[in-house]
Amino acid sequence: MENIAYYNGVTGPIEQMMVPMNDRACFFGDGVYDAMFTWNHVPMAMDDHLARFYRSAKKVDIEVPVPVDELRALVLSLVSRVDSPTAMVYVQVTRGIGPRGHAYRFAGERASLWAFVRPDVLDPMDRDYRCITMEDTRFLHCDIKTINLLPSVIYAQRAEEHGCDETILHRGERVTECAHSNVHILKDGALRTAPCDHLILPGITRAHRIAQCRQMGIPVIEEPFTVAELMDADEVFFTSCSALCCRVREIDGRPVGGQDPELIARIQRAAWDEVLEETRQA
Numbered sequence: 001m002e003n004i005a006y007y008n009g010v011t012g013p014i015e016q017m018m019v020p021m022n023d024r025a026c027f028f029g030d031g032v033y034d035a036m037f038t039w040n041h042v043p044m045a046m047d048d049h050l051a052r053f054y055r056s057a058k059k060v061d062i063e064v065p066v067p068v069d070e071l072r073a074l075v076l077s078l079v080s081r082v083d084s085p086t087a088m089v090y091v092q093v094t095r096g097i098g099p100r101g102h103a104y105r106f107a108g109e110r111a112s113l114w115a116f117v118r119p120d121v122l123d124p125m126d127r128d129y130r131c132i133t134m135e136d137t138r139f140l141h142c143d144i145k146t147i148n149l150l151p152s153v154i155y156a157q158r159a160e161e162h163g164c165d166e167t168i169l170h171r172g173e174r175v176t177e178c179a180h181s182n183v184h185i186l187k188d189g190a191l192r193t194a195p196c197d198h199l200i201l202p203g204i205t206r207a208h209r210i211a212q213c214r215q216m217g218i219p220v221i222e223e224p225f226t227v228a229e230l231m232d233a234d235e236v237f238f239t240s241c242s243a244l245c246c247r248v249r250e251i252d253g254r255p256v257g258g259q260d261p262e263l264i265a266r267i268q269r270a271a272w273d274e275v276l277e278e279t280r281q282a
């Protein structure tokens, strides 16, 4: 199939799927999600993404209606039915279906489970990326992968309007993350990245890049850094499940990075090697 979607036991092409208006996704954005990427028909870092999905759900008191083994089997079965070897896999749980009312008691017995798999491509690592910056005015629970993404939608739109790829967010001087990725800098041979607190999503790709840097003997500093440090970094890059290590060369129209091409190339090579290793079919 070209793509496939799932909603509470029903599957079909995503364009034909219908969901009840009373699903709390519609009125409240009352749910969480996770997304991963397939290469060679294999979802990358699937267990990490599913673990974060259950963690996000727990943080907002939503019980995912199936155990993780069942969800993993569902994901693999959906992936196997899509022709494209590279695809986005999306899973979402919402508090359920019921008449509009804020408290949980309106939500019905069972949470709703959603998923889809659709063809997609990884962001290439052999080109330079351009970003803008914006004040991070999101709420203070950015560690939860909520489906309430209106601020991120606006940030992504502003980046596009500037002919850019991502928006780097900051709260005052402190850089947090991007509209839909984490941002990192290289300085004096070390990787610097914001710590995993309530101001950022703990990116799975971020964690993998950090682990690889440590393995390669590259020092990792998980501490807040400033906009000035961002602009003065040796290299800047962002990561997400579809952006394994995207090198940024321009921010707000000013050139940045470009001072440690060997180190960022090593990190990019390691990222790519990990994909090939993980997705090699037996």
Ligand code: PLP
Binding pocket: 035, 177, 178, 179, 180, 181, 182, 200, 201, 202, 203, 204, 205, 206, 239, 240, 241, 242
């Ligand atoms: N930060 C935000 C706000 C995101 O939306 C995402 C991905 O969707 C990330 C970071 C990167 O997370 P991951 O590497 O797990 O895809």
